[in-house]
Amino acid sequence: MLKAVYRIAWKDVVGDLRRRATLSSMLFFSIAVLVVFQAAFEPDRQAATKLLPGLLWATVLFTSLMGLGRVFQAEEENGAFEGLMLASVPRGIIFLGKWLGNLLLTLLVQAMILPLTLILFNVDAWHLIPHIFGVLILGILGLTGLGVLLAAMTQAARSRETLLALLLLPLVAPLLIAGVQATAGVMVPDGQPGPWIRLLLIFDTVYLALAPWGFGWLVEE
Amino acid sequence: MNFLARIQRPLGIITLLALGASTWMVFNAPLDFQQGNSVRILYAHVPSAKMALFCYILLTLSSIVYLWKKNETADILAEAAAPVGAAFTAVTLASGAIWGKPMWGTWWAWDARLTSMLVLLILYMGIMALRNALDEPLKAARATAVLAIIGAVDLPIIHYSVVWWRTLHQPASFGGSSGNPSITGDLLPPLLAMAISFILLGGYLVVLKAREVEAHRQLEQLDVERMEEDD
Numbered sequence: 001m002l003k004a005v006y007r008i009a010w011k012d013v014v015g016d017l018r019r020r021a022t023l024s025s026m027l028f029f030s031i032a033v034l035v036v037f038q039a040a041f042e043p044d045r046q047a048a049t050k051l052l053p054g055l056l057w058a059t060v061l062f063t064s065l066m067g068l069g070r071v072f073q074a075e076e077e078n079g080a081f082e083g084l085m086l087a088s089v090p091r092g093i094i095f096l097g098k099w100l101g102n103l104l105l106t107l108l109v110q111a112m113i114l115p116l117t118l119i120l121f122n123v124d125a126w127h128l129i130p131h132i133f134g135v136l137i138l139g140i141l142g143l144t145g146l147g148v149l150l151a152a153m154t155q156a157a158r159s160r161e162t163l164l165a166l167l168l169l170p171l172v173a174p175l176l177i178a179g180v181q182a183t184a185g186v187m188v189p190d191g192q193p194g195p196w197i198r199l200l201l202i203f204d205t206v207y208l209a210l211a212p213w214g215f216g217w218l219v220e221e
Numbered sequence: 222m223n224f225l226a227r228i229q230r231p232l233g234i235i236t237l238l239a240l241g242a243s244t245w246m247v248f249n250a251p252l253d254f255q256q257g258n259s260v261r262i263l264y265a266h267v268p269s270a271k272m273a274l275f276c277y278i279l280l281t282l283s284s285i286v287y288l289w290k291k292n293e294t295a296d297i298l299a300e301a302a303a304p305v306g307a308a309f310t311a312v313t314l315a316s317g318a319i320w321g322k323p324m325w326g327t328w329w330a331w332d333a334r335l336t337s338m339l340v341l342l343i344l345y346m347g348i349m350a351l352r353n354a355l356d357e358p359l360k361a362a363r364a365t366a367v368l369a370i371i372g373a374v375d376l377p378i379i380h381y382s383v384v385w386w387r388t389l390h391q392p393a394s395f396g397g398s399s400g401n402p403s404i405t406g407d408l409l410p411p412l413l414a415m416a417i418s419f420i421l422l423g424g425y426l427v428v429l430k431a432r433e434v435e436a437h438r439q440l441e442q443l444d445v446e447r448m449e450e451d452d
Contacts, residue, residue: 149371153364157354166350167368170343171375173336174382181386199382206374214367217288 004089008097013104015074022070026109030063034120048121053183056117057176060136061143063113064106065165068147071102072155081155085219092212095148099211103144110136131186138197139179142204143172149211152218175203225428225435232428236421243414250411259323264412266316268419269309273341276306276423280348281373284366296362297438299369300352301430305423307345314338333383340379344372358438 016022037055041047075081084094114133118125125132150167154160178199185193247264283299286292317335318328329335348365355361 146371149367153351153368154354156357156360157351158356159354163347163350163354166343167347170340170347170379171371173340174375174378177382177386195385199385203378206378210371210374214371217367218363220363 001089001093004087004093005097005100008084008094009100009104012071012074012098012101016101016105022067022105023109026063026066026105027112029066030059030109030113031116033059033062034117038120043121045122048123049125049187052117052121052123052125053180053187055121056114056132056136056183057139057179059113059117060110060140060179061169061172061176063109064140064143064147065161065168067102067106067109068144068151068168069161069164071098071148071151076155091216091219095152095212095215098152099145099148099208102148103140106140106144107137110140125187128187132183135179135182135186135193135197135200138182138200138204139175142175142200142207145204145207145211146171149207149214149218152215174199178203225432229425229428229432232421232425236418236425239414239418239421243411243418246411246414250408259320260408262316262320264415266313266320267412268416269316270313270338271416272419272423273306273310273313273338275420276302276309276427277341277345277369277373277376279427280306280369284369287362288366288370296366297431297434298427299362299366300434301427303345303348303352303365305426305430307342307349308426309419309423310338310342310345314342331383331387333380333387336383337376337380341376344376348372358441 034055037051037058041051043051072081075084085091087094111133114129114136117123118129147164147168150164150171154163154167157163178196182193182196182200185191185196243264247261250261250264252258252260280299280302283295283302287295287299314335317338321330322328348368351368352361352365355364
């Protein structure tokens with residue numbers, strides 16, 4: 001079972017690294033978003049430090065939308081979705097495989113975006129990178145869990161990328177609030193990220209428990 | 222479904238009478254000492270807020286029944302509940318803003334209730350958009366049902382996260398937003414009457430919409446059959 005999860009995830013990650021489809025577009029899109037933020041807010045150093053949690057999470061959200069739009073695209077284009085569904089493992093396992101693949105790609109991109117943000121916005125928070133990245137991981141677990149389910153939901157829809165954004169953005173509002181507050185909490189010495197990290201964990205647990213089950217209902221014959 | 226056709230007209234007449242009577246009661250209720258005439262907005266605001274949530278509960282329950290029993294009537298109810306709920310949510314937000322301008326001095330505040338209501342409206346829109354964007358009826362029914370259930374799980378999380386966010390961040394800006402003053406004597410009967418009228422209204426609208434959805438599906442079915450005959 002776990003082997004199947006790993007195989008599906010590996011197929012997606014390797015396939016994507018070879019085509020450089022999702023990874024490069026997510027990365028360059030994130031740079032574009034950062035440029036937009038810089039142009040829109042023109043923060044000085046102090047303001048940038050204060051804005052950083054929000055900027056970071058908005059960038060994460062927008063770039064992961066790009067990645068999510070492509071989760072089932074390869075299968076859809078090659079008519080391989082039915083083949084994947086015929087695999088002799090529970091549907092939840094297939095979901096976990098797709099989720100893990102997307103999670104790894106998203107984390108890879110975020111690992112590049114975080115230092116990039118610090119450089120582009122002149123924020124001196126290098127010693128805090130492990131903390132900030134830890135919070136990012138906690139948020140991305142739930143974000144990709146819910147996101148991959150919504151991607152499966154909208155894969156056959158008309159104008160699916162717009163629809164995916166319309167569905168995902170309101171549903172992840174708590175994640176965004178908790179993520180921004182937790183990041184801000186770890187960035188200042190007397191911050192209190194505790195309750196927000198707990199909220200992130202609640203969100204992760206709920207969605208990672210719910211999503212495989214929902215996926216099973218979605219693709220049922 | 223025959224049942225819906227039979228109750229549609231009597232339910233409509235009762236709804237109309239109830240709405241008329243409770244409107245009359247509202248305009249004969251005493252004015253609030255501080256709020257003056259604008260307190261009357263609340264007689265429409267509070268019931269429609271309740272109905273916005275009731276419709277979502279109906280939507281969630283029908284979605285669960287649909288996924289579980291594969292019952293088409295449940296799916297029709299789910300499809301009918303979404304636009305009605307969205308309408309009540311929009312009325313709630315609009316009437317709240319109109320009341321808020323003179324009372325709080327602002328149309329909008331990022332308070333927990335207001336934020337959850339706004340998210341609820343977007344969620345209703347998303348559910349309707351998802352159903353419209355999927356061509357295959359079976360897929361559309363399943364996808365919207367799963368989405369509705371996810372939304373039902375998400376709404377409390379959204380509500381509490383915004384409550385936390387606001388309370389940890391800054392004290393609530395408006396006393397009236399979270400601590401509603403308890404309503405006394407003379408204001409209660411018209412509010413109850415309005416609540417009953419709105420429940421009737423919501424039921425009537427769902428019945429109307431459900432019949433429309435059913436007729437629409439029958440038409441499409443006929444279309445498919447005709448195409449098959451032509452071939």
